Amino acid sequence: MMGTIKERDVVFCSFCGKDQHEVECIVVGPEPRGITAICNECIEIAMHTVISVRIKARGNSLPDRKEGE
């Protein structure tokens, strides 16, 4: 489950170190040993990374699509 930021606490992004006031939003994840958080900017970077990896994977070998159906 993902939690939202408490207004009183300043939350820092675990990736870039920016606080919640420097970015649009921060998603906080549950972590027993401390808060793990990611800001919208790092989420976008992560998304691009995932997409580029997928594109590369497709480039090397096309997904097994059934033809002629």
Ligand SMILES: [Zn+2]
């Ligand atoms: Zn960040």
